[in-house]
Amino acid sequence: MWYQNDVTKNLGTKYPIIQAGMAGGITTPELVASVSNSGGLGTIGAGYMSVTDLNECIKHVKKQTNLPFGVNFFIPEEPEYSEEQLNQMQKLLKPFKKELNLFNDGPFILKQIDIERQMETVLKEKVPVCSFTFGIPPKEIMKELKKEGIQVIGTATTVEEALINQECGVDLIVAQGSEAGGHRGTFLGTYDESMIGTFSLLPQVVDAVEVPVIAAGGVMDGRGVVAALALGAKGVQMGTAFLTNKESGAKEIHKKAILQAEETSTTLTSAFSGKPARGITNSFIHMMKEYENQILPYPVQNALTKELRREAGNQRNPEFMSLWSGQSPRLSKDVNVHELMDSLVMEVEKGIHNLTGQ
Structure with a gap:
């Protein structure tokens, strides 16, 4: 089956579909738990969260699911x-x-966010997956995460960043293309140099590293998932697609703006x-x-x-x-998480069948 691979094995999910850890209140416990309950990996966006808020959010997610979920952190600057x-x-x-x-x-x-105290919460609550944006985690943090068997996901916008993530010891790497909504994960060189589209970046990262690669940026439906798999990705990370879901904590006016936007917006x-x-x-x-x-x-x-x-x-x-918002707002939907996940799986299977006849 297309969904049985290194990503689902490492993360303990049914499908290699990750909901991006969007910071700022979008990733409600309801959104995170719903994604995990639907077979994907829900992710808490802890970028701006206090230790108290993060602790409460983790506990609320646990009340709604016993399946794996993750927490995304920003490397302090x-x-x-x-x-x-x-x-x-x-x-x-x-x-x-x-x-x-x-x-x-x-x-x-x-x-400033105290990432060390945030990590203490993650370790105490035994969160199964941690992802990082804007750089690589300090060696001490990586050591603690590895010791507890927590899966670590790094973010890269260039091949060089991917190689540094791999050297750091991450288990999986998100190759984030310039189509992605919100902040770019760039931490080396200039932002202009890292403006590489997802489907140009993806195969180059896949060829350069040995760990499983996850595609991010512009992936909104099953067609994007099939394309990512064809280019060597073992899974996808999606942000904007989940932002307009009913369980999302984004303001209604924000959701409406995306649902009414065009690719040039x-x-x-x-x-x-x-x-x-x-x-x-x-x-x-x-x-x-x-x-x-x-x-x-x-x-x-x-x-x-x-x-x-x-x-x-x-x-x-x-x-x-x-x-x-990412560059594919026309593909956004005002639906529940389970409806989006069901349609993604159905579209992927239909797409693979159309291409292979199997």
Whole structure:
């Protein structure tokens, strides 16, 4: 069977389909558990979660499924910026905040995620799978994960990044193409150099590494899964496809924007977070283009726009929200997770039959 391979064996799932660990509240316990209960691997997006929130989310997932699930982490970064740059960006953001009636001018405090304490929670709760974005996990963390038999998934946007992940000791590698929605996992070189499409990147990574490779970026239905398998992937990771599901925690206005978007609707921007991410073009992205050279590095820019994005969501104003989406929004569906998973499996089997007659 097409779904019995190294990915399903390593992860303990029925199908080699992974729901991406989208940070920011999208990966509700209901979404994660539903994906796992439907045969895939649900993933908690812990990128911005406090240790307390992560612990509660894991416990809620466990109440809804006894099948494997994962947690995705962001590798911490040490940004370099000056007080002058900070003040300048705060000044640039004031008109946007004013439009949303936000007038809180308190002191800026950058709260960094404590990945070591997050890991303690994962180890304590015996989460079966951990994935990492924006780099490779420190050796001490890898050692602890391996010791507990936890499967580790790395993210690569170039062959060189894939090789570094393999050297680090990950069990599986996600080859993330430029079509992917949200943040790109690039951690080497420039972002421009890593803008490689999924189906160009995938076979090159497959040829370069020995561990199983998972395709990500633009995969929305069974046709994408079949294409990924044909190019050597052992599975797929899908984000946008699950974002519009009913169990997703994305704002309804965000889901609606994707469901109504076209293939030309997305763009890459650093304006919201300080790191290139793909989302649906809106007024904030458009107006911030002329200030690209003043955008602060991640996670500083992300912290500066956090309140703005949240309030825009509360006011149902899509023009100031980060509407992350991949390049295939026309293929998105407003359905339950089990309906999406059922259709994926049916489409893959139909596609393989059409190609092979088997």
